Amino acid sequence: MKATIGIIGGGAAGLAFASFIDTSKFDVTIYEKNKTVGRKFLVAGDGGFNLTHAEHIDQFITRYTPHSFLENALTHFSNKDTQKWLNELGIPTFTGSSNRIYPEKGIKPIQVLNAIIDQLKSKGVKFKFNKTWTGWNGNAATFKPNESVQMDHLIFCLGGGSWKITGSDGTWSTTFKKANIKTIPFAPANCAYKVAWSSKFLDDFSGQPLKNIAVSYGKKTQKGELVITDFGIEGNAVYALSSEIQPALNLGEIVPLKIDFKPMFTETEVFNRLENSTFKNSTETLKKGLKLSKVQIGLLKNTLTKNQYTSNKTLAHWIKQFKLEITAPASLNEAISSTGGVALNAIDSNYQLLQKKSNYCIGEMLDWNAPTGGYLLQACFSMGALLANHLNTSSES
Ligand SMILES: Cc1cc2nc3c(=O)[nH]c(=O)nc-3n(C[C@H](O)[C@H](O)[C@H](O)COP(=O)(O)OP(=O)(O)OC[C@H]3O[C@@H](n4cnc5c(N)ncnc54)[C@H](O)[C@@H]3O)c2cc1C
Numbered sequence: 001m002k003a004t005i006g007i008i009g010g011g012a013a014g015l016a017f018a019s020f021i022d023t024s025k026f027d028v029t030i031y032e033k034n035k036t037v038g039r040k041f042l043v044a045g046d047g048g049f050n051l052t053h054a055e056h057i058d059q060f061i062t063r064y065t066p067h068s069f070l071e072n073a074l075t076h077f078s079n080k081d082t083q084k085w086l087n088e089l090g091i092p093t094f095t096g097s098s099n100r101i102y103p104e105k106g107i108k109p110i111q112v113l114n115a116i117i118d119q120l121k122s123k124g125v126k127f128k129f130n131k132t133w134t135g136w137n138g139n140a141a142t143f144k145p146n147e148s149v150q151m152d153h154l155i156f157c158l159g160g161g162s163w164k165i166t167g168s169d170g171t172w173s174t175t176f177k178k179a180n181i182k183t184i185p186f187a188p189a190n191c192a193y194k195v196a197w198s199s200k201f202l203d204d205f206s207g208q209p210l211k212n213i214a215v216s217y218g219k220k221t222q223k224g225e226l227v228i229t230d231f232g233i234e235g236n237a238v239y240a241l242s243s244e245i246q247p248a249l250n251l252g253e254i255v256p257l258k259i260d261f262k263p264m265f266t267e268t269e270v271f272n273r274l275e276n277s278t279f280k281n282s283t284e285t286l287k288k289g290l291k292l293s294k295v296q297i298g299l300l301k302n303t304l305t306k307n308q309y310t311s312n313k314t315l316a317h318w319i320k321q322f323k324l325e326i327t328a329p330a331s332l333n334e335a336i337s338s339t340g341g342v343a344l345n346a347i348d349s350n351y352q353l354l355q356k357k358s359n360y361c362i363g364e365m366l367d368w369n370a371p372t373g374g375y376l377l378q379a380c381f382s383m384g385a386l387l388a389n390h391l392n393t394s395s396e397s
Helices: 012-020 039-045 057-061 067-076 079-088 109-122 172-178 199-205 242-250 267-275 282-289 294-303 312-320 375-394
Strands: 003-008 026-031 093-095 100-103 126-128 132-137 140-144 147-149 153-156 183-189 209-217 220-228 232-234 255-260 322-326 337-342 359-361
Touching: 003 012, 012 026, 012 039, 012 109, 012 375, 039 109, 039 375, 057 067, 057 079, 067 375, 079 093, 079 100, 079 375, 100 109, 132 172, 172 183, 172 337, 183 242, 199 294, 209 294, 232 322, 242 255, 267 282, 267 312, 282 294, 282 312, 294 312, 294 322, 312 322
Parallel strands: 003 026, 003 153, 026 126, 153 359
Antiparallel strands: 093 100, 132 140, 140 147, 183 337, 209 220, 209 255, 220 232, 255 322
């Protein structure tokens, strides 16, 4: 008789695990509280389905906090393997100009999800919907509505604490805590940050992007994009600094970011352009000589005094090091991902809970962090593939 596996939670991590587990050795069932799997996977597909990133795996690994935790998984199943896997499922991918990897144009997120589901069905994986995991009864998993299931292996893939509407509401963490499994409170990651914009500035610039900039905090700098919102700022250039920003905000500090509007120029080059300008005034020089956008010029005008704005030295300095203070993160529910969940020292190197043998945790429910750009899904796929490989090979011995 085959050994049994219950996958609890049908998101990116659970689906990837199911795709790689050997169903000739295991009888596999996915238990999902929603009436369908992959709701957050589909939300991730809204506005650009960034499945992974094309950068070299050595650099790729460094994007994670802590990166040592994900190194094995990412080496076992890399960004290239994700492309190969999806291609074999009939989902070709392409690499965008930012090195982000997407399904080829015209392929909708639901088609990606369905391709994975079809593969799982064809290899005999069973789906049980509307099953909310509620805890353990001895070694059995209990579900609402009333069901208790005894499995040889339980694979928890319950997700993080943001975007509760997708089903990943993090309520499982209370049950884990009661079972003496160390958990860390959820916190928003990859989230917007609050800025005290004036209402006049918002009237003019809310929703406007700041493109091709570099944002720094402490020793870390991230190139990318920001968007001005009524709440503050959002975008990949600040998401990537979350691991540095959040601890300071948690201490009640105001975090001073520095924004470089012209990362390709030195401050001296910017100054020389301003000095040698033949345009009629500073604003014309910024617009036509330095190709700053209206919102960048708006930020400078909104912040500098008239004297500062007309001093080329001061202006050049602010173009290279625009100071912006952020005061708080957005709420957990609005964040793209969360940190917290099961503490990394509560599991072994095969994601097995130290407290409960043959119970494993993978995906965003574990306490790691990564910026947007495809790194989140890649980590979930990689953990799923590595754990499946571990169970496939350990069942041989
Ligand atoms: C707006 C948005 C955009 C994003 N864009 C991207 C992107 O472009 N690229 C990228 O890499 N990442 C992106 N992400 C992040 C990515 O979607 C997540 O990191 C990833 O889905 C996490 O996968 P997971 O399997 O760990 O958890 P989830 O996908 O959250 O799946 C967890 C599953 O467990 C189920 N569940 C929870 N509790 C129970 C229970 N008690 N019983 C049974 N089932 C339960 C949930 O219903 C859910 O189906 C985005 C996220 C959001 C919110």
